[in-house]
Amino acid sequence: MVRGWGHFKKELGESVEILPASQRSSDNWYQGTADAVFQNIDxxxxxxxxxxxxxxxxxxxRMDxxxxxxxxxxxxxxxxVCCMPVPIEEAAGQFGVMSVxxxxxxxxxxxxxxxxxxLPNNPDMCLASMGNYVFDTEFLFEQxxxxxxxxxxxxxxxxxxxxDIIKDQPVYAYAFDEVDQREVYWRDVGTLDSFWTANMELVQPVPALNLYDKRWPIWTYQEQLPPAKFVWEEDNRRGAAINSVVSGGCIISGATVRKSVCFSNVRVHSYSVVDESVIxxxxxxxxxxxxxxxIIDRGCIIPEGMVIGHSRQDDEARGFRVTEKGVTLVTREMLGLPVGY
Known part of the structure; x- marks a missing residue:
């Protein structure tokens, strides 16, 4: 991230710093979101x-x-407090909810x-906190x-x-959806199901978050890799990706990838089929x-002939984690591979 935002000028007060978790003010690691900020207050x-x-x-x-x-x-x-109208059933037990x-x-x-x-004018919706806040600095330090x-x-x-503070302090909600209906995009990806869903949205013909929109460039650091490659063209062995996002360094060799997101340096070998997955x-x-x-975690090597996501019982028997919505998580540890790869 620091390298991706390297165009900042420190002499103009611009910078990005990554601070490791610390124990500045106590013997404990961060106890909550407020404590994480408090321990870096200096x-x-x-x-x-x-x-x-x-x-x-x-x-x-995507926010200005x-x-x-x-x-x-x-x-x-x-x-x-930044907020968004969210369906009641989606917010229940998941988001902070405000009344204004x-x-x-x-x-x-x-x-x-x-x-x-x-919401007073919509019984099916509520006002959910996005978890983004702005404080007057001294007020934040006091709290x-x-x-x-x-x-x-x-x-x-x-x-x-x-x-605690809304009782006697001016705390206001900022309704993100009122800024520009065409530009509103917000997803909470704090669970496996929401992470999978957000990635599946990217494979739509016109995704809600358009990675190709030059008005909202994504600043990051990415390793220089060769282009994605699709090889073999035989009747039963053809490298293809349909309705998918395939990153640099990937090789789809005689395999089929559908409605999936392949991050960098993914290799899919002959006769394999990947559907609706995040690799x-x-x-x-x-x-x-x-x-x-x-969801196949970084650095996994999936053995020849393995079937994942077709039987919840089989997946759980192998030690894979299956979510409430039927998404299977596979990690190196679950496969018996060294974790520190």
């Missing part, structure tokens, strides 16, 4: 920011932070309730310090900080394998 203070944004690490979204910051300043808020007044000031907050409070002194706190923004980097799938609705 680093934040050294940058002298007027505002601090706290962003979720397991969400994928400039609009969010402008709304925060205009509203006079001490804290602003006509000015979008938050007057109620529930952390992952089983029965979310619906983190106060929370760190509580013995009964989970050290979490959603569980502790937000419910992470450096995976090798040997001959005569059949894989469907699966």
């Amino acid at each position: 680093i934040i203070r050294n940058e002298l920011p007027k505002y601090v944004m706290v962003l979720s690490g397991d969400h994928i979204y 932070y400039g609009t969010l910051l402008a709304r925060h300043v205009e509203s006079g808020a001490k804290m602003t 007044d006509e000015t979008m000031r938050i007057n109620g907050f529930e952390e992952k309730p089983e029965n979310p409070t619906p 983190l310090k106060r929370d760190s002194e509580k013995s009964d706190s989970d050290r979490d923004f959603g569980k502790d900080i937000i419910p 992470l980097p450096d995976v090798e799938i040997m001959r005569h394998c059949r894989i469907r609705r699966a």
Whole structure:
């Protein structure tokens, strides 16, 4: 990530720093989202920011932070919470849910309730927190310090900080969907099922998140690899990928890949069939394998003839993890391969 954003200028106050988990303020590792920020408070203070944004690490979204910051300043808020209307059944037990007044000031907050409070004008939808926040810096420091002194706190923004401060502090919601209906994209990928679903959306002819949209380039560092290659053209042995995303360094050799995402350096050997699957980097799938609705973790070597995702009973018997929605996860450890590959 640091190399991908290498165009930043430190002399202009621009930089990206990756900070490893630490034990700066106690003998414990991070106890919650608020504690993770609190234990790095000295680093934040050294940058002298007027505002601090706290962003979720397991969400994928497309957002112009400039609009969010402008709304925060205009509203006079001490804290602003990004939000999205979400179906009640999707939010139940998964997202923090807010209630707001006509000015979008938050007057109620529930952390992952089983029965979310619906929107006043739509009983099937609720206002879910995206896990992205903007704080006035000194206000953030005050709340983190106060929370760190509580013995009964989970050290979490959603569980502790937000419910506590909305009683007497101006905390506002920022409705992400109101900015530009055509540009709205947000997915929580904190579970295996949601991660699989988000990847399957990419194989659609016109995906909700368009990787080819030059207006929203994805800045990252990627190893220089040869183009994807598809080899053999025989009646029963043809390398092909249909409705799929295939990255550089991949070789589809006499195999068929359908509705799948192949990350870099994936090799799929002859007579194998891969359907509706997410294949992470450096995976090798040997001959005569059949894989469907699966997530194959980085560096796995799938033995010849293995069948994955066609029988929940067989998958679980092998020690693979099968989700509630029937997606099978396979890791190197489950295959008996060295984990530190």
